[in-house]
Amino acid sequence: MALFSKLKERLFKSSSKLGQGLDAIVEEGAEAEQPGAPASDVAAPQVPEAPSPPVAEAKAPPAEPAPASEPAPVPASAPVPETEREERSERPGLLGRVLGRGAEPRRTLDDEMLESLEELLITADMGVDTALRVTANMAEGRMGKKLSTREIKELLAAEITRIMEPVARPMPIYPKRPQVVLVVGVNGSGKTTTIGKLASQFKAAGKQVVIAAGDTFRAAAVEQLQIWGDRAGVPVLTAPEGSDPASLAFDAMAKAEADGADLLLIDTAGRLQNRADLMEELAKIVRVIRKRDESAPHNTLLVLDATTGQNALSQVETFRKLANVTGLVMTKLDGTARGGVLVALADKFGLPIHAIGVGEQIDDLAPFDPQEFAAALTGVGA
Secondary structure (H helix, E strand, O other), X not given: OOHHHHHHHHHHHOOOOHHHHHHHHHHHHHHHHOOOXXXXXXXXXXXXOOOOOOHHHHOOOOOOOOOOOOXXXXXXXXXXXXXXXXXXXXXXXXXHHHHHHHOOOEEEOOHHHHHHHHHXXXXXXXXXXXXXXXXXXXHOOOOOOEEEHHHHHHHHHHHHHHHHHHHEOOOOOOOOXXXXXXXXXXXXXXXXXXXXXXXXXXXXXXXXXXXXXXXXXXXXXXXXXXXXXXXXXXOEEOOOOOXXXXXXXXXXXXXXXXXXXXXXXXXXXXXXXXXHHHHHHHHHHHHHHOOOXXXXXXXXXXXXXXXXXXXXXXXXHHHHHHOOOOEEEEEOHHHOOOOOHHHHHHHHHOOOEEXXXXXXXHHHEEEOOHHHHHHHHHOOOO
16 A cells, blocks of 8 residues: 555544645634624525425417417416515525535635634644644735635645755765664664564565664563564664673674675664763774774664654754754654654755654554645545
């Protein structure tokens, strides 16, 4: 199944309310602009209330021809009482009622509507600054115009795509062997699972991969990596619980070099409650692996959990200080109504977004496509 289909199915079925919020904003505004209006403004022919007589009864005896000098008399319609004429004038015709039901509601783009759009984007975790910038760009040259829900969604999707396109880049692959990829992120962000998926996908693409279970303080993380390694046919290097992660990373580099591996993926701890220790641990890993390759690590990926919302921004701030983050992977987009945080991250930091995750299967981690993401987030085509 294509990633766009999964995004539409999961991002909205399970969580996202952004598209529904846009529907509500336009519909409420349209009702406010036309209180008590009929279902349609389209003029349509009136349908008589009384049924037509049966065909058999329509026959009448032939009338005597009128004299040549006088025109044939036109039968007069029965007079309609005044009250009935008023009732008919108030009722829309059948065609009008049908067209009214299918008509797309429209709302004038004004300050009140912009404020509602800003609030909706903020609740989707797009952030105040990004929400204001997005709505201002949407309104440029359109103030005072009536817009439908579809048009609003398309404008929003286009603006999100514009923000996201510069950061939508796959993780670069270098000729250097082994290419060392340091993976960082808080515990519970999906970091370990992401490493397993990356290893499986690179292995399926013909790359030789080695994994280092560098979060030596969490037995569950090591076990999970071993399961993924067995599944993908990728070796996983481990060390006794509580061992020095830098020492394990050094041994993993030696193993990767000896095996002629293309990629070495190194898991790391994510205990932000003691940032000083974590900073020193990451710095030590970098110092040690640079003894074997002064250009390593070649990539430092930060894995973020979309369900944390605005906390993702503070995590980027923290890990940029702890490590030289070169790219982002966003997981668990299928479990949040606040996918707008990815737009805020792109707008604020401009870091490459290499992949997004919308499930637990291997192919649920896919390269980031800004147009598909924007369409799924806003409900375009839903």
